[in-house]
Amino acid sequence: MQFHSLLSVFSLAVSRGCFAAAAEVLKHLKERFPPNTQHAQLWMLCDQKIQFDRAMNDGKYHLADSLVTGITALNGIEGVYRKAVVLQAQNQMSEAHKLLQKLLTYCQKLKNTEMVISVLLSVAELYWRSSSPTIAMPVLLQALALSKEYRLQYLASETVLNLAFAQLILGIPEQALTLLHMAIEPILADGAILDKGRAMFLVAKCQVASAASYDPPKKAEALESAIENLNEAKNYFAKVDCKERIRDVVYFQARLYHTLGKTQERNRCAMLFRQLHQELPSHGVPLINHL
Incomplete structure (x- = not known):
């Protein structure tokens, strides 16, 4: 598996609370790609992300919020994204939405497609957590179109899962099953x-x-x-x-x-x-x- 693919798997594992899996992927990354000047900063960021998401998983939002400063110093965009995650967890939905919208506009200007898709997925999650899953659907379809256009298969898989989950929340599990049956083969083959x-x-x-x-x-x-x-x-x-x-x-x-x-x-x-x-x-x- 290539560098960016491994890094994406790491980020997904961390975001889903699978810290043992994330640590194993990070160990593999460090072994395959020695910590030169460029990688040393990246590994530091990865370690910070594990600490951040572990704190979020434990409900220690004040600790996660304190880690945002260090993450922002290493990667400004990642820091803003994590701040929005904390706000969302604290049920400050309006503030989280404003921050995500600003980040989305900024990343679209930079043509940072991977972060654009990640932000869209977070916005969709914000909508269904606010009991508005119907509003989440067009956001997820936009994320899916982008991931397919730029051939970001791992993000396409993530978006399909989110789409099916939104349909489940909307009370149409049969449609969700149909979507999963159509999309599950590439997920099981290459995901x-x-x-x-x-x-x-x-x-x-x-x-x-x-x-x-x-x-x-x-x-x-x-x-x-x-x-x-x-x-x-x-x-x-x-x-x-x-x-x-x-x-x-x-x-x-x-x-x-x-x-x-x-x-x-x-x-x-x-x-x-x-x-x-x-x-x-x-x-x-x-x-x-x-x-």
Whole structure:
């Protein structure tokens, strides 16, 4: 995998709270690309990003905010983006939106396409967190068009997952499944392992949501299929030692096994969930409505 692709996988792992996976990718980057003057500053920025997102994941927003200054000194654009992330987490949606819009305009002038797409994805997330998923759709379609135009496959995969997730939130899981089935082949063939796991996890969520209106036999069949896809997602997350995501998967599996009346399997998943939940920092339990 090339330098920029590895760096993108690192950024995605960090943003999704998969710190063990991010640290492993960063270690691989440092081994392949020695810390000369240029890379030394980049590795410092990567370390700062891990600290920032770990603080965000732990709900320590004041600590994350204090790290923004150091990130900004290393990369001004990245610093502004992280400031918007803190504001969003603090439910200062209006301030976050203003900052993201300014950053978007600036990055469009610089033709920094990767950051433009990242900002668009953050704006879309802001909309659905503000209970406006319909407004998020055109923003995501713009991000998808850009990622395809510039052949940024990893960002295209991320955008497709966000589009499907928005459709799930809008209560149209069948359409989300159709989109995923159309797009999942390139994700599974060429996507990052983390993306593969998230895609299969999202497929399972959509299957469960779609099954709500099925008759009992068909519903049971759909839930069994969802469990199989969750097993596949769990295998992908295990490859990058992403315990945070494995915890989410086994929590969801325990609920499905309970619905199906499979007590032994439910208890096994519940026990694994408890072990991971005690080991990892967490604020609340995982939700189905979480990408």
